[in-house]
Amino acid sequence: MSIGSRSRGARSLAALIGFACVAVIGSLVMRNMTFQGPQTAEPELSVASLASLPIGPEVFGIGRDLVRIDTKLKRRETLSGLMDRNDVKRVDGALALMSLTEPGYLDARRVRPGLEVSLYMEDGVLASFAVEPEPGRRLLTKRGADGEFHGFELSSRLTVMPQVVRGTIETSIYDQARALGAGDQQVVDFAQVFAYDVDFQREIHPGDKFEIVFDVMRDERGTVISRGEVRYASLNGKAVTKSFYRFTTPDEEVTDYFQHNGDSATKFLMKTPINGARLSSSFGRRRHPISGYTRLHKGTDFAAPSGTPVFAAGHGRVERASRYGGYGNYVRIKHANGYKTAYAHLRRYGRGIKAGRRVRQGDIIGYVGSTGASTGPHLHYEVYIKGKPVNAMRLKLPTGRKLAMAPEILEAFVVVRDEIDAIRAADAAPEELLIAAATPPAP
Numbered sequence: 001m002s003i004g005s006r007s008r009g010a011r012s013l014a015a016l017i018g019f020a021c022v023a024v025i026g027s028l029v030m031r032n033m034t035f036q037g038p039q040t041a042e043p044e045l046s047v048a049s050l051a052s053l054p055i056g057p058e059v060f061g062i063g064r065d066l067v068r069i070d071t072k073l074k075r076r077e078t079l080s081g082l083m084d085r086n087d088v089k090r091v092d093g094a095l096a097l098m099s100l101t102e103p104g105y106l107d108a109r110r111v112r113p114g115l116e117v118s119l120y121m122e123d124g125v126l127a128s129f130a131v132e133p134e135p136g137r138r139l140l141t142k143r144g145a146d147g148e149f150h151g152f153e154l155s156s157r158l159t160v161m162p163q164v165v166r167g168t169i170e171t172s173i174y175d176q177a178r179a180l181g182a183g184d185q186q187v188v189d190f191a192q193v194f195a196y197d198v199d200f201q202r203e204i205h206p207g208d209k210f211e212i213v214f215d216v217m218r219d220e221r222g223t224v225i226s227r228g229e230v231r232y233a234s235l236n237g238k239a240v241t242k243s244f245y246r247f248t249t250p251d252e253e254v255t256d257y258f259q260h261n262g263d264s265a266t267k268f269l270m271k272t273p274i275n276g277a278r279l280s281s282s283f284g285r286r287r288h289p290i291s292g293y294t295r296l297h298k299g300t301d302f303a304a305p306s307g308t309p310v311f312a313a314g315h316g317r318v319e320r321a322s323r324y325g326g327y328g329n330y331v332r333i334k335h336a337n338g339y340k341t342a343y344a345h346l347r348r349y350g351r352g353i354k355a356g357r358r359v360r361q362g363d364i365i366g367y368v369g370s371t372g373a374s375t376g377p378h379l380h381y382e383v384y385i386k387g388k389p390v391n392a393m394r395l396k397l398p399t400g401r402k403l404a405m406a407p408e409i410l411e412a413f414v415v416v417r418d419e420i421d422a423i424r425a426a427d428a429a430p431e432e433l434l435i436a437a438a439t440p441p442a443p
Helices: 003-020 022-032 042-051 077-086 090-101 173-179 184-193 407-428 430-438
Strands: 033-036 067-074 116-122 125-134 135-145 149-155 157-167 207-216 222-236 241-248 255-258 276-281 283-289 294-298 300-303 309-311 316-325 330-332 339-349 364-368 377-385 388-390
Touching: 042 184, 067 407, 077 090, 077 116, 090 125, 090 135, 090 149, 157 173, 157 222, 157 407, 173 184, 173 207, 184 207, 184 222, 207 407, 222 407, 330 364
Parallel strands: none
Antiparallel strands: 033 149, 067 116, 116 125, 125 135, 135 149, 157 207, 207 222, 222 241, 241 255, 276 300, 283 294, 300 377, 309 364, 316 330, 330 339, 339 364, 339 377, 377 388
């Protein structure tokens, strides 16, 4: 088919739909999409945008000869290679891609394997090409009446709405929360909120109840684009019954989770500044595995795979981040109230970690290794109070911030807390509302 015949066919198609369907289609497209980039006055461009919707133009009785091919970018494959694999003429594939790359809509060098692509073929010739390089952002190129490809961007109207997930644990909180609509990150965040109060391997039991509130971003089709930070986390179980609200303090601009009365979920220091590790050697006198001498083991050892992240146990300033004799790669942090923590045998340091650097609790300060006098990958963790080593596992840690000490900040927290409680109440079942109404409010 020549360019001229395709152009005449495109004009006939435009004329056919322009009088019969343009009002309906234009209304649908404009209601659901925001157009960006170059456009033409041809009604077929509006129809082309339907390629990014779940219903194709054939629903409107047009383009019956279009064949839609849905495919995905393979590992180590380029978009040009994808075109070749689907029998698209190289010149058409190159021109279609150029209509998206030259205006800067698409960087073909940064596409990832698994990228979903829709090709629309007419009599074996590429007529349209649609791709969604990131959630909520769709790109489309369509051969116009002039025979050239015209690319443009369709930005979905995204809506952010709170979502409440509540349930009873049967097997694991991960299974139940995921089944009810939470994502992996929300479950991880939930576990971190309760990390100071609950051992999730030993203290979670069937029958325990949980609740999570987080924001969900959806496109105009209702598809979940992303899930946000946990705004509320509650656990009612055998080990603990507590609930926490996410709040950013206006003075320090620190985001944390606080109980109903404004007490922080965090403690002054983390007992275990590493996740998924096994305690392999406790604080106290022991025979050193390398030197053979019996002496005080000043810290606690956590066995973990090499490369496991190590976190700052609390807010503070890095005093040292360098090689330190048998400790190997070593980090020491000075905290408030005469506390210091030390981390030894690291494989490498966290990004930007050096002497003088301020860190916040939970920042990655290094990665598990086996440098220095070590028989295998592990973290050696020490806590000092006014220069004296103490057993971190038996340490009674000071609690975190209490907002009641600053009335104006507590007042700001109460506004956020009550907003979240209103979301929960709107989603609650009638019997839950009755229970909530019968519960006296906390100060």
